[in-house]
Amino acid sequence: MLQALVRAIQLPDLRRRILFTLGMLLIFRMIAHIPVPNINPGALDQLREALAGNQLAQLLNIFAGGALQNFSVAAMGVYPYITASIIMQLLQPLIPALQELRKEGEQGRIRLHRYQMWLTIPLAYLQAYGQTLTLERTVNPTNDPFQSLFRSSFDLFGNFLPTFTILTSMVAGTMFLVWLGEQINERGIGQGISVIIFGGIVSGLPGLIVQGFQISQAGDLGTFIGIISFIAIGLLTIVGIVLIQEGQRRIPVQYAKRVRGNKVYGGQSSHIPMKVNMAGMIPLIFAQSVIIFPGIVASWFYQPGAEGIGNMIAGFFFNTFNPTGVGGGFVYMSLLFLLTVGFTYFYTMVLFQQQDIPENLQRNGGFIPGIRPGKTTAQYLTKVLNRITLAGALFLGLIAVLPFITQSITGLQLGLGSTALLIVVGVAVDTMRQLESQLVMRDYEGFLSR
Incomplete structure (x- = not known):
């Protein structure tokens, strides 16, 4: 891997990429420190304390590369774009017009991408409003103007213009990050959106290391052992992520010979790579967002110590769907594990159906030895996919609850969750694979030029 990186730096075109x-990435980190208009700098410390107890906010802060704790224009990161991408993928099997666009090749892909960008804007406004309102109520539950995140009240109806300015600046920051990701796709190395998320997570590693060093200096022998255990669990998690991400089952495929004029086509053998974790990190995002949402809504109505049936119901949901809530830890972990496994199967089947592998094989004269083409091939591939996805789904479920298990074992929570590790390792492996493919292509070009 290091040798491939050195070779890439030596080549002028790859070095430019x-x-x-x-x-x-440098521009992204600069944007992450530009605050939204009307922000109150004195309330940012209270915001950072609020983020420490909000799992959904921590997840969004990871995707934004720490921009949320600074409440910058990039506080949402590229999360609205990811949400729009997921929605478009889920709608394609349901809407025939989108299915036809997907089959039209490059022109259809461009139109689908345009629809995805249009969908990103209203989703970004909705997330900006909900996210800002939640954090404002968390930091300032009594509506005290001196404790507010902003110099003027955040009210879309009573104080429209300043509030709309804040939301628009956050949406503009998100769309600018999406544009940076597209520029990386065209002129850089790696998948642009993933690289942006990767850069945000990696930028927080120095602070995490300093935090761990401070804990080890101020703690006793038990704390030191906890840090060593934390590092060991992290390394084992990285190894497991690489094995699962790279794991695949190869289904052999044979192509029949076809004669067209004086030429013979086909007759070669190939394989279909069925990945153990085809869904990637998407099921984790789904599960964490769904399970935290009831607790976030309940926090708007729950007032600790108050009486009343409504407050009691809100307190039940707040504590149940909160990993730190009273009596909700085990329930939260169990639901998170089950939702992650279920979403892994669901999203994997959506991606598999979009590929139309049985139909493409039959169209090109390919078949799996011992399996009849058509419906029988589809049933066989679905059966194989269900079996190998079980390992990937259970692994993702374990990844989802691993931070809580690690905290109970080591007594430490240093802020780098297993979801972040999954993203970092996955993006690093994918980027290095693209870099090596670029090197192979240039080796072929050099061979042909000779």
Whole structure:
């Protein structure tokens, strides 16, 4: 891997791509420190304390590269774009017009991408309003103007213009990050949106290391052992992520010979790579967002110590769907594990159906040895996919609850969750694979030029 990176730096065109990618990441980190208009700098410390007890906010802060704790224009990161991408993928099997666009090749892909960008904007406004309102009520539950995150009240109806300005600046920051990701796709190395998320997570590693060093200096022998255990669990998690992400079952495929004129086509053998974790990190995002949402809504109505049936119901949901709630830890972990496993199967089947592998095989004269083409092939591939997805689904479920298990074993919570590790390792492996493919392509070009 290091040898491939050194070779890439030595080639002028690849060196330009790498430097361009690093430049886009530098711009992203600069944007992450530009605050939204009307922000109250004195309330940012209270915001950081509020983020420490909000799991959904921590997840969004990871995707935004720490921009949420600074309440910058990039506080939402590229999460609205990811949400729009997921929605478009789920709608394609349900809407025939979108299915036809997907089959039209490059032109259809461009139109689908345009629809995805249009969908991102209203989703970004909705997330900006909900996210800002939640944090404002968390930091300032009594509506005290001196404790507010903003210099003027955040009220879309009573104080429209300043509030709309804040929301628009956050939406503009998200769309600018999406544009940076597209520039990386065209002129850099790696998948642009994933690289942006990767850069945000990695930028927080120095602070995490300093935090761990401070804990080890101030703690006793038990704390030191806890840090060593935390590092060991993290390394084992990285190894497991690599094995699962790279794991696949290869289904052999044979192509029949076809004669067209004086030429013979086909007759070669190939394989279908069925990945153990085809869904990637999406099921984790689904599960964490769904399970935390009831607790977030309940927090708007729950007032600790108050009386009344409504407050009691809100307190039940707040504590149940909160990993730190009273009596809700085990229930939260169990639901999170089950939702992650279920979403893994669901999203994997959606992706598999979109690929139309049985139909493409039959159209190109391919078949699996011992399996009849058509419906029988589809049933066979679905059966194989269900079996190998079980390992990937259980692994993702374990990844989802691993931070809580680690905290109970080591007594430490240093802020780098297993979801972040999954993203970092996955993006790093994918980027290095693309870099090596670029090197192979240039080796072929050099061979042909000779």
